[in-house]
Amino acid sequence: MTSSVQGDTPGAEWTAEHDVGEAEAAALVGGRFPGLRGAPVTLLATGWDNTVHLVGERWVFRFPRRAVVLPGVEREIATLPALAPRLPLVLPAPTHVGRPEGSYPWPFWGTELIPGRELAEAGLPAAGQVRAATDLGAFLRALHDPGLSAEVGTGLPVDPMRRGDPGVRAPMARERLERLARRGVWRPDPAVERLLAEGEAAGPPPGPPVIVHGDLHLRHLLVGPDGRASGVIDWGDLCRADPAVDLSLAYAGFSGAARTALLAAYGRPLAPERETAARVLAVFLCAALADYADSTGHARLLTASLTGIRQAVSP
Template identity: 30%
Template sequence: MMSSNQWDAEWEVSEELAKKLISSQFPQLAEEPIKKLGFGWDNTVFVVGDDYVFRFPRREVAIKALRMEGKILPKLQDYISIPYSIPLFFGEGDFGYPAPFLGYPYLSGGYPIGISDKQRSLSAKKLAQFLRGLHAFPVHVAEEYGIQEDHRNLTDIAMRKKKMLTFLSDIAVHFTAEENRAILAYLDQLRIEKVKPKRVLLHGDLHFKNMLVDEDGGITGIIDWGDINIGHPACDLSVVYSFLPPNARSEFFKEYGTVDEETKLLARLIAVYIPLLIFMQAIDEKDVRLANEAKANIQRALAD
């Protein structure tokens, strides 16, 4: 049976299968307990003992991305100022499982769900330093490792608008009339169809499910680099609008550096678009907590 949603798994990875794969290829971890932590669109995640996290692709499209991660992520250490997922274990498919898998050090923290604007503001400078460093990584080196160009074509504003209007028609019942009007009014005032291309190394999917924070709301880690690519910095700068409240954005850009208005326009659009996708998945899976956070991200992105 074919998947009906973009996020549906093409194959499942149970705790039993994950344990067999890890134990057979990394005997030093054979006695460690394994627990399923969760899953995203592309990977299922397991905690192994107290020190490691393993990611297993759940869709064919994720395999190439995972291999790219294994090559490029260890090379970023001199450029990145926030702890991130550096692979230590490189596994291959077995026991009927068709994909490679990676193991990383466990990064402490939880998703930034329900934290206050004041807590978010505390990370403005730290996020800016992180992205300034990442975006300074030499593009030609990334190309040598096979990192692909903007594979999701996020710079095509006209296409994003069209997709979002379709999404909204499908899930309008889950928004209030006022919330729907706010999103539609925002989309209606967009007049640019496509921005001028720019080329930096990107995390590629920087939203609240790929960020970790401590109990005070401070950023402790950046995870899930499966969409790493070369493209427009706005794709990562969307976090300025989805994560940071309006009064913290000037501090971010003061630290990150000057950004033109076209880049800001695209960043805000992506800050609405990606949480809308997360919202749709959360509704499908009846995850009220994630749905509420995704909606809050959209509302924050629309705020000035």
């Protein structure tokens, strides 16, 4: 998902520059990887940045949709194979890397399918939410370890999209919410307004940057039917930044006992500045997801995103 805001034209930010269909995906994969030639190809998912196809019922291939995401694609290819073995949840580490050829001008890559449903789609009961939150907290504790950053993260950029700075993200969130309100999707909430005002007056949290997913929202945590987290996907915004950038999902995705379980598993105290930054980013990401979902007809994602905005300001 991108963080840019480009006016009020639905679809302007996620319209593909090159959308790889099933036939083209089969040709690209088969041409680059002879062992997969002739394997069935089915569309698995589309997002702002990638079109994703399932190949041979085992392999997932991601094809960039827009040129702006290519630096992130290269970071995934370079970093995820080293990062994946060091973390407690499965990551989509590239095992098949295709370079530009024919009519498709960009690199693409594949990995084994990670089972599970997006958190936004899972509809977990309360007990399942606690399990998912606990698993996510333990995962983020490992990901944010300063030693891991020193070991494999030294080449990553530092918060290039300034997602850890609530003074940047609060006005962007307000603009998104105003867009949704004009369409009748969102009704202004005084609690959200107070949070955004607090964020606009705040600076970024202090402290050294750590490795972060960078875009950890409701679509990027995969869970099983029982709530156990099975993987974390879509690492195109992988960078070093304040932990608040990833902890935003603690506020957008969970509340009550589940959020308490997540923060307990994370095991590191959250300074007030970090909590504010995480909550503000949660509002922004959910507002952006709601904008996308409303414009593209994703009803369940829209519901989950609007719920996420309200959870972001809940105790």
